[in-house]
Amino acid sequence: MSPRAAGYDVVVVGAGSSGAAYAARAAETPGRRVLLLEAGPVFGAGAAPGVLLDGTRMAAARPGGRYADAHPARLAGGAERTIVRGRVGGGSGALNGGVFLRARPEDFAAFAAGGRDAWSYRSVLPVLAALEDDRDFTGPGHGRGGPVPVRRPDPLLPATEAFIDACRSAGHPEEPDKNAAGPPGVGRLPLNVVGGVRHSTALTHLAPAAGRPGLEVRGRTPVLRVELDRDGRAAGVLARPDGGAPEPVRARTVVLCAGALRTPQLLMLSGIGPPAVLRGLGAPVRAEAPGVGAGVQDHAMVVLGARGAPPRPPGTEVAQAALHLPDLEIMPYTAPFAELIGPGAGPPDQTGWGVTLLRPRSRGALVPLSADPADPPRAEHRHLIDGHDRARLRAGVLHCAELMAAAGLEPADPPPRGTAALDRWIAERASTAVHLSGGCAMGDVTDQWGRVEGVPGLRVADASLLPRVPSRGLNATAVLIGELLGRHAPEDSR
Template identity: 45%
Template sequence: MSHDPSPAARSSDARRGFDIVIVGGGSAGAVLAARLSEDPARRVLLLEAGPAPRTQAEMPDAVLDGTTVAASVPGHALGWTYRGSLLTRDAAHGMRMPQREYDVVRGRLIGGSGAINGGYFIRPRPTDHAEWVAAGGDAWSTENALPLLRAMESDVDYGETALHGGSGPIPVRRADGHPVSQAFEASCLAAGFASDPDKNAPGGSGVGPVPQNVTDGVRRSPAMQYLLPALNRENLEVRGGVTVTRIIVRGGRAVGVQASARRSFEVITGGEIVLAAGAIATPQLLQLSGIGPADDLRAHGIRCVADLPVGEALSDHASITLSMIARTAPPAPEGSPFPTALHTSAPTGEPFELLVGARPLDEIVPGIGAPSALPVMVNLPSTGRGSITLQSDDPAVPPLIRYDYLAEERDRAIARHAVRIAADLIRSREFAVVVENDDAPDTRLLTDDGALDAWIASRIGTTVHTCATAPMGTVADGAGRVLGIDGLRIADTSLLPTAPARGPAASAVLVAETIARAMRAT
């Protein structure tokens, strides 16, 4: 393994040794640091590569403004911009091949992607929990997760109930009354879909308001709500601007990390190392440290210390964005720009989502989309599996990200069904109250499977709901402990064996709460 620090590299003062070193200050890392430092006897260090504001007043405007995702544009200073390949099958040759490249943006500051996302905060479904239990054990069951889900939230609409929390750190509310939402709901109900007023209830599907962690226009990220109030604890240290480049493993045990800051190297030791760098950076860091598929590691000159299928089962949601031209400019939404969603299923049972924007796309994501065009996002299930692999043993070289979208006929059939549903709804008499035109496929495309497949392939993207890149069951156990390596855990969505049926923002917090519970029990 190259890129070791020079002899001048310095180590943390052993007298102030950390019990836990957490790598990554995104949603999961911030929550984990806050929870574990509740024990004053446990010294916790949180390392974040991006900036680490210590107060809400220090947060950039793009982070605080929950009515846009302005920091999610490629090249933004608050994001990591990766390049991913979207995969389809070449029908003429029957082989899988790259279709086109796509920018993948992840948050680069305290709060991570949870600090720059759309404020969507829907819980995982019972079917998600069942899959997670099969991989990680009963700690991930609906029954065991519910107390943690209640403890993380303060539900503005429902308050303290057997299902909802009323005094947790993250405020959760549902927007209603927006004319675009009202028209879309009317369209769905007229088409026979059910009303779904509480999408954080355990069952059901249908149309209804999206639970969101945006109040008074402010994105209440997990880092803001969990971590900032904990920063006065003497046993918690947070360092920004520190990039971890390798986990140090000796004799089968993780004993520290190699990090760089301002062009100098540092070796930081800890009793236990927890990776919460996100579902792209965590598998890259594992592989750089010799933990991953042995043959791939050897190809880059990296000595394998644990032959594990890291990066081989990426799970994510594909997305297709349709645009609508409103009859008149709609009022600005009070909270998230995506206030309403329809959840339903394909004829074969796979769930999908239509997420409706109440603000023009070029205002939600500046520079993207036609002016004044309202978006409808068709978010498809995570049936395919992609991968994350190294391109180099240099930590500065980003990994190769491949998404396995539309690779099988089943995937293409689900996408066709979802787009046809979306086109019918946005062209309905009920929706015509607010929309006068759209760019959904015309009748000729909608009735021709092959032509519609090509149209979808030209627009397919990713929701960046990346999971399963270091999953429990094959890479780690249900407590996040990496198999075959003592003293090393994973605590972010790379641990989940499948992406949840709906967006993973709440699931990322649940991962941190579940791993914190497991660590407190040891």
């Protein structure tokens, strides 16, 4: 009997930053049969195309790209945009700029609230250390020999040095190690880009696990829904290999790692979610879970363009340094978006400085548009509906303009000074940092191990289980989720 017919111990849905890490760790248990399913292609060691490996650009992060999962989004002021996430082994971590910032201790305190002790900073710190191979810092809390290489840019561009000097002159402290728990400030960024190569979990986790007897990986196999038995327990998934006929796959445990957009969608298509939404999709109500798709958060971001495109030597990182305040980030990019992503991504003669709101109070929701699993939901971000969020982003934009001037740069589109005018200016330009979190939050839809309440055998292990967006980029936290839950989550029993 084939493994597919006999069933698996674990089926992991999604080979992105969390899913690849989860599957690799779950398959370390002797005798456990793990199947990893990915909607996009999964490339073996040495076979990934250059566009996924090139950590000096983000050329694959374009709508319509072959490794992109594009979905509609409604941003600040109701602006309609198309947002891109990864649809390939390594997920969005195979497309992004490679910034590998850890979440802050106060983020983990929020994750651990309500008795979720596995998520306290003290509990996760050994996992954070174990997953990295930090080339610069060896002190407590850092690791050597882990799967993810982490380094800081060296040398810095003159433009980056000017930015750091401007921040120092403005009174901001230096923050040499942004993955430590010290006070935030200005400093070099930790990156999982080494020698110009972006090290997504496809390289760091799947490639080393390729020969493991308990792990099977199947790309180009989107999952249509979770299959539940008559008692409401997860019994496997319905998948569509290579665009063919739907095929059931049996499993004792189903782990959804499809990301904060697709995981809530899969739950709803499987009859798990708000009853009114399920009925609108024509799905039977198998488990009432009003929190599915609700309360999502992302980082609102405004990019200020600086006139000019300084020379950028080959091998230069997408970003080299950033200023962090408790709730704001200012990060200069090293080249125009037209160069980093491709023509049409931005003016070719302007280098962007991103201003990001790190601790938003505003929350949004996912709105399913049809019962077709291939049709992504719309992300209703509802950025800046909270007055405090608007005030903080206003402050960030104005401070960014001041730092630009101090660095000897001229803003291409200077922000106005009046509150009402500046709010309009921001709403017209605000986008998202693509750090979507929540929609299956711990303490509501799942417990701290990602077990879906009321549906035995079903788990979530990606950013959708976070009760709030971390106050740093999502890259490192997404890998942590897979590592933590893949290593330590209790087994299900039949």
